[in-house]
Amino acid sequence: MKPPPFSYHRPASLDEAFALLGSLENAKVLAGGQSLMPMMNYRYVMPDHVVDLNHCPGLSGVGVEDQTLIIGAMTRQCDLAANDLVARHAPLLVDALHWVGHVQTRNRGTIGGSLSHLDPAAELPAVIAAYDATVTVGNETALRDVSIHEWAAGYMMPAIDENEIAISINIPLSVELDGHAHSFFEIARRHGDFAQAGAGVVLQTVDDRVTDLRIALAGVDIAPVRLRQAEEFAIGKSLTEDVIDEIALFAKAVPGIADVHADESYRQRLAVVVVRRALTQAAGPGP
Amino acid sequence: MSETWTIKCLINEKPVEREVSVRLTLADFLRHEVGLTGTHLGCEHGVCGACTVLLDGRSARSCLTLAVQVDGMNVTTVEGLGDKTRLSPLQQAFMDEHGLQCGFCTPGMLTTLTELLANNPDPSESEVRLAISGNICRCTGYENIVKATMTAVRYIRDGMPESSEVVD
Known part of the structure; x- marks a missing residue:
């Protein structure tokens, strides 16, 4: 396999x-190579041109500007997991990174690569959806921001043109979310394998009542899904075991994809389980 | 004739300058062109971990890296961890604790765990297991691999035992 x-x-x-x-036909961008390279080895993808972004300055690193956490698309997953700004402002990313592949793939894999590859089971797009982020993409003529909620055009297909490159991921920061609780949980056949279902939870409570809740699913539908109805349902409630069960049941309504490891109904059942566990963990006593 | 590119890198501290085909993987470059066959190729799509090498000290799959990408980098393969007369503490511990059976996964285990011990000199057993979650041992010899790693921690901290066998 070459x-x-x-x-x-x-x-x-x-x-x-x-x-x-802008000028090459059938070109692919090489970021960390942890998805593109296996696909090329398998010859699922046969580009005529590979454009290696690893020597392009200015595409990696994390900063805060105008109340926004800005993450360069070429920032490697291992560097995100160790970044203080990420830990402070978007801690769900750090939680999720523990589930992303293995140390060897996180050392090379990038956040922009995960987003552009858009595997249904990928954890990072779901986390980015939980934080209502935008993705800055660009080509020769212009830069534009795409909402993460409009990012998926289809199965493994981001809504960007072939001549566009993901530049940065922009997570809006709000005072209301300061110090929010967070948790990511997933079920896979073995640790680091593609998730059959995963859930990321961002939770803010005031006096034990939910003021903000975001639940994002990975690996259930073809792209990340936010459980908006469940999120609305939770506002103002105290997260008792029964309430958490009720919230988790909303996940059953998400159409599950089917593959050799899990059919649709099994995935939907897993979705309920992962939401319940992630939410229970987020709502539990702090570390 | 496929496109080529000239790369310069350090491989196990030795400077190497070669013209490589751009479609050549780092694993094949190391094995077939540099003659370092210690790096093993299992799955060739990034799942088994046998081909793990260190790039600037960080573990990476050499089957998912193009040779042209290591231009300017410091590459360490299993051959760079120690030599026949002076094994690294981790290699010595693998020998002492029977951490290798058929030996196929060993280069990937050793490079991955070398990175772990460099970053975390006192890992727990569960941290060791997590570190090698991306390395498959089809002999299923994980118990002794974990045991060897914990022994290596002691060798690094307290020094290697004098009775350690020297390989001929």
Whole structure:
């Protein structure tokens, strides 16, 4: 299993990368390579051109600007997991990263790569959906922001053009979410494998009542799903065991995808379980 | 004729400059062109972990890395961890605790655990198990691999035992 022949391009700037993608036919962007490379080895993907972004400055790193946590698309997963700003403002990302692949893949894999590959089971897009983030994408002529809720155009297909590159992930920060509780839980056949169902929870309570709840599912539908009805239902309630059970049951309404490991109804049952466990953990006594 | 690119890198501290086909994986480059066959290829799609090497000290799948991508990097393979007369503490512990059976997964286990011990000199057993969650041992010899790693922690902390066998 070797990649098929292709031409290799190593842009030294973002403008150069834009120009390459604007002019080359059947080109693929190489970020961390942890999804593209297996797909090329399997020859599911046979690009004529590979544009390696690993030498493009300015695409990685984390910062806060205008009440927004800005994460460069080429920031590697291992660096995100160790980043203080991420731990402070978007701790659900850190929770989820423990479930993403293995140390060897996190050392190379990038957040922008996960988003652009958009595997249904990927944890990071679900977390980004929980935080209502936008993704800045660009090409030769313009940059634009895409809401994460409009990011998926279909199965493993982000709503970006072939000549566009994901530049950054922008997570809005609000005072109301300061110090929020958070938890990610998933069920996979073995740790680090593709999740059959996973749930990320962002929770804020005041005087034991829910003031803000976001629940995002990974691995259940073809793209991340937010359980809006469940989130609304929870507002103002105290998270007793019964209430958590009621909230988790909303997950059953999400259409589950079927594959060789889990059919639709099994996935829907798992979805309820992962929401219940993530929510129970988030609502529990702090660490 | 496929496209080629000239790369310069350090492999086990030795400078290497080669012209490589751009579609050549790092694993095949190491094995077939540099002659370092200690890196093993199991699945060739990033699942088994046997081909793990260290890139600038960080573990990575060499089957999912193109040779052209290590231009300018410091590559460490299992051959760079120790040598026949001076095994690394981790390698010595693998030998002492029977941490290898058929030996196929061993290079990936050793490189992955070398990174773990560099970052965390006192891991718990569960941290060791988590670290090798991306490495498959089809002999299922995990117990002794974990035991060997815990022994390596002691060797690094307290020094290697003098009775340690020297390999010929």
